Amino acid sequence: MKAAVFKEKQCLVVEEIPTPSPGPDEVLIRVTQCAICGSDVHRFQHGLLRPGAVIGHEFCGIVAGLGGAVDQWTVGDRVIGGGGARPAGAQPPPSRAERYSARTFGFQSQVFGGYAEYVVRPAWGILPIPQGVSDDAAALVEPCSIAVHAVRLSRIRLGDRVVVVGAGPIGLMCLQAARAAGAAAVYVSEPVEARAAAARQLDADAVIDPVNADVVAEMLDLTGGLGPDVVFECSAAIGTLQQTMEMVRREGQVVVVSLAWVEEPVLSVAWVGREVELKAAYGADPVDWQVSLALMEKDQVRVEPMLGSDSHVPLDGIQEAFESLIKPGGTAQLIVVP
Ligand SMILES: [Zn+2]
Numbered sequence: 001m002k003a004a005v006f007k008e009k010q011c012l013v014v015e016e017i018p019t020p021s022p023g024p025d026e027v028l029i030r031v032t033q034c035a036i037c038g039s040d041v042h043r044f045q046h047g048l049l050r051p052g053a054v055i056g057h058e059f060c061g062i063v064a065g066l067g068g069a070v071d072q073w074t075v076g077d078r079v080i081g082g083g084g085a086r087p088a089g090a091q092p093p094p095s096r097a098e099r100y101s102a103r104t105f106g107f108q109s110q111v112f113g114g115y116a117e118y119v120v121r122p123a124w125g126i127l128p129i130p131q132g133v134s135d136d137a138a139a140l141v142e143p144c145s146i147a148v149h150a151v152r153l154s155r156i157r158l159g160d161r162v163v164v165v166g167a168g169p170i171g172l173m174c175l176q177a178a179r180a181a182g183a184a185a186v187y188v189s190e191p192v193e194a195r196a197a198a199a200r201q202l203d204a205d206a207v208i209d210p211v212n213a214d215v216v217a218e219m220l221d222l223t224g225g226l227g228p229d230v231v232f233e234c235s236a237a238i239g240t241l242q243q244t245m246e247m248v249r250r251e252g253q254v255v256v257v258s259l260a261w262v263e264e265p266v267l268s269v270a271w272v273g274r275e276v277e278l279k280a281a282y283g284a285d286p287v288d289w290q291v292s293l294a295l296m297e298k299d300q301v302r303v304e305p306m307l308g309s310d311s312h313v314p315l316d317g318i319q320e321a322f323e324s325l326i327k328p329g330g331t332a333q334l335i336v337v338p
Pocket of ligand 1: 037038039057058142143
């Protein structure tokens with residue numbers, strides 16, 4: 001089969017590798033789409049992978065082969081590559097370890113991923129795609145699950161006013177998940193016009209350009225001078241963490257979803273006096289995937305505004321696609337079609 005193999009920092013080569021064969025409790029999946037995650041771009045950009053690795057964790061596909069002990073799937077079933085409930089006794093993923101740090105532990109994966117024609121997954125680990133959920137949406141369940149996880153961990157209550165800082169794929173999912181969770185208004189901070197436009201299409205109540213406006217003052221204005229109840233930091237741009245803490249209301253909550261790879265300046269004297277709360281959210285649990293699929297099925301999470309006519313790239317174009325994503329660009333989301 002064809003797969004995009006990591007060779008060295010910023011170098012992926014599409015080549016023939018052996019098609020994996022499923023073990024007794026495993027399923028072979030023919031990948032139909034695999035979305036490019038920001039964390040994959042980090043892995044590529046900084047060389048955080050072992051040579052020979054095939055990554056890609058945001059994929060959907062069709063069951064193409066079954067291990068001998070598998071009876072819950074049929075060849076031809078449409079599935080996503082994660083979100084199944086872990087059986088009792090199975091190890092939690094390393095990212096849930098007691099002292100896990102994405103900085104020191106990294107996020108290397110030993111598992112072959114979806115930038116390939118086929119992958120193998122444990123039969124319990126995947127989920128069926130409901131009828132009416134498109135392949136485009138199914139490929140984006142994983143990033144949606146990150147946003148759903150963050151919203152479920154947050155203190156959002158019915159009628160709250162929410163700010164999402166950064167309208168990349170995760171931010172746009174947070175916007176929709178916060179709305180589904182009962183936010184009365186969701187305001188977005190985003191400087192890139194294509195992403196701001198996607199936020200508007202997804203019914204953001206206002207989109208502020210933080211480069212050409214005082215975003216803290218604008219968000220205070222929009223919330224009658226109080227500040228938002230909950231802010232989701234989905235940007236990791238320099239200075240945005242400080243902005244979230246300055247804009248959030250007294251005793252409000254900031255949820256950090258983004259991963260900053262460079263130090264961010266923070267000046268606590270500006271916000272400690274309001275006793276604000278800082279909370280981190282990372283990864284997702286099976287329930288978050290399941291909630292994501294349910295939201296997509298009910299059209300409460302939509303992906304079309306995140307995609308453009310140039311969003312789908314063939315496997316052979318993956319190197320160029322990753323190079324383009326290193327530079328902050330216009331397209332909100334790229335999806336590899338192996
Ligand atoms: Zn991802």
